[in-house]
Amino acid sequence: MARFPRGISSVSISSKVTADCWGGCQDPGQTDFTDLTNEFPNAAQFQAGEIIPDGQGAALVAWSGGGTIGTTPVLGPFQARVRRFDAFGSTSDYTVPLASFDWSSPNFNRIPRALILGENNVAFGSDGQSAVAFDVTSGTQKWTFQPGDVLTGVALLNSRADGGATGYTADRNSGIADALLTFDPSGTAASFPLASSVNGSPTSNIDNLSFFDPATLLATTTTGQAQLAASIDLQPSEGIWFTEAGDHDQRENSISIKISDPQSIKDGEAASFRVTVLGADQNKPPTYQWSFKAPGDAGNNPNVNFTDPAGSSTNTDGHWFAEPNQACPPNAGPTGPYWDAQYKIQNTVTIPNRKAKTVKTTSTVNAYWNPAGQVNPNDNDITGLPTMASDNKSLWHVTGKGNLARKVPTQATIFVIPQSQFYNKTAQHEQVHVTQWIAGPGHLFGDLWNPDNFYNQIQNLTATSQAGLTIQINEAKVSFFNAQAAIYQQRVSQAEKEAFAVSDQIAPQYAYQNCSRY
Amino acid sequence: MKKAYLGSLILLSAAGFGQDQTIKNEQAAPIDLEQRRELDLGDLYHRVATSRFAVVGTVVKHEGVGVRSQIPSIDSNMAGDLYTINVEKVVCRQTDFDTRALSSSKLQLEPEIPSYLFVPYLPLARGKEKLALGQRYLLFLFEPAREKQKEWTKSFELDPRQTYYRGEELSRGVIPLAKPTPENPMPEQPLVLEKVTRLCDALRPKDVADKLAALNKLAASGDPILANEAELAAKELRKHSD
Secondary structure, eight states: OOOOOTTGGGSOOOSOOOOSEESSOOOTTOOOHHHHHHHSTTOOEEEEEEEEEOSSSSEEEEEEEEOEETTEESSSSOEEEEEEEOTTSOEEEEEOOOTTSSTTOGGGTTSOOEEEEOSTTEEEEEOSSOEEEEETTTOOEEEEEOOSSTTEEEEEEEEBTTSOEEEEEEETTTOOEEEEEEEOTTOOEEEEEOOSOSSSOTTOOEEEEEEEETTEEEEEETTSOEEEEEOOOOOBOTTEEOOTTSOOOEEOOOOEEEEOOOEEEETTOOEEEEEEEESOOTTSOOEEEEEEEOOTTOBSOOOOOBSSTTSSEEEEOOOOOBSSOOSSOSOOSSSSTTTEEEEEEEEEEEOTTSOOEEEEEEEEEEOOOSSSEEOOGGGOEEESOOEEEEOTTSOEEEEEOTTOEEEOOOSOEEOSOTTSTTHHHHHHHHHHHHHHTSSSTTSTTTTTTOHHHHHHHHTTOEESSHHHHHHHHHHHHHHHHHHHHHHHHHHHHHHHHHHHHHHTTSSSOSSSSOTTOO | OGGGGHHHHHHHHHHTTOTTGGGGGGSOOSOOTTSOGGGOOTTHHHHHHTSSEEEEEEEEEEEEEEBTTSOOOTTTTEEEEEEEEEEEEEEEEGGGGOSSOOOOGGGOOOTTSEEEEEEEOOSOOTTOOOOOTTOEEEEEEEOOOHHHHHHHHHHBSOOTTSOEEEETTGGGGEEEEOOOOSSOSSOOOOHHHHHHHHHHHHHOSSSHHHHHHHHHHHHTSSOHHHHHHHHHHHHHHHHHHO
């Protein structure tokens, strides 16, 4: 009797449901069957009803139960109930205020009963006598409907995309439908009387109605004929599940497809993206296809490589592209146009028997490094001390160069990450600067921080103690540094011109070009 | 060679405890760069008293900082070096040395909270701080005046919500430490760490009388360096608590 929804098999349901048991039965939440039976023999009555997806990856189980031991109620009065299993197997219970207090009241057994998942966390239930809309999570009643005529019952057909539902009214004794019903999300009903014929069968009343496909109703007549009828605009919700037996439709498990949030990475870094599909049938897994989009007029060959182009998750590389397509950056600042290359990352998810769906996110690849590298002369120095000696008047003199030595940059610091397409360009640029510090002619800074020049400045210093002379030498080092730094600053423009002459030739010829600055 | 610090000592003594006065320390004294920092046991009291914090930490990140609003051109708009320090221990707080309660929220610095040491590129100067990525240090962190911080964050690509420190007396405030390893979880550390720790421990009690008692104990410890620093600290405390 219960129609198991597709995709429910992944839900962990730790409790059991015992169907159609009269006396000595088990509460669906009770796993200790033996104890309950022993404790309450011939006591309460339980009947299992339909099981449907709850739209959140788990299930709703309709059941009716209650009763007394003698005069003592067990589980309270007999009620139409729902046990909700969440995605982790936890349960909660609530009652559904059906008119008969029972999912399978014998008084309306010619009219199909239903538990249907609607939109917006609402479910609909009917016992043949009434229809109720209620919150899936809490069971809070949204609306109820009961035909005014006691001989008329109500059946549910489907949930609607707008949050309402459709159904029909039917004779309680014969089950013959007499009018279609639509319910808006607040439960306001509209009735559409049915003709006593379908497509030219004037003598046969409609016995039953259900969906044949999303646009067609299947009508069964009292004479046993089956007819297809174009439906009224019933706005069926997405994912209506059509039962093979021609019974009333049930809604397919709600499927949720989500893609990772937008990601921002630096040029050369990797990003990870994932598509999560909830509620799909495990036996019919989705297929995935990753793709990307970039502006058509972008330069520097926009491209995204996916490590697993057909996987539910994938890694990508980070390749900055130029938009606008120009070598020189139009703007300063670490983000925004030009520095941020924004790809659309998309995945087309194909689920068997469903329309393929494409979900999208973005990957922003930033190529801003300011600075990209450096060769820092702040650490330059004249190291060591000259030789010192005192004369016969105890006056200390500088007597030789001692171990005075030149300390200048011998390596660069590259702030661009090694994986970036701009790393080599930057490294080659900085290598030019390192070379400029090699001592001797032919190198732009080869004459700076020359210990011989420093020695010339201190060779005539004197002091009454060696410590005093050392202080003077250290002070002279500061003065010497400042003088050399001033010369260095005057040559910076030339130094950059030489370095850009090399790095400008190296691809990619974007973002870090000279652009006529030097 | 210790006399090489004489010039800076005079400056520091005149500076007292206030934040604004210590800005003078942004310029290096004609210090002796030849001396290994871990062997430098001079002026401990003044060095910690003029530092906002003395911490043990490791450099976890080294970034270049550019000049704000200038289009990058590889290296020609260098504003400075930014070092992110993962602080594992706060050895000293400047508040420990002050009899007046400094309650600025900016004084909060706790272990595990990164702190930032920024070394401006210009003016080119001798003796600036230079730290190595992954290296563990005892750092005497000097907090430049608010105006200087504002100037930095306005001109350079720095976060105005952060506080950026410098080394006290620039490179003198940057002392390399040995890093514990699985093979050697407690490596021998430079003496300066132990002495600064003991001096700071003595100054940590909130009550001035307790501070003085701890300092007197330290003065009588038999360690000539600590005795000298403790006496100096006690003298300063008495002067400021009068």
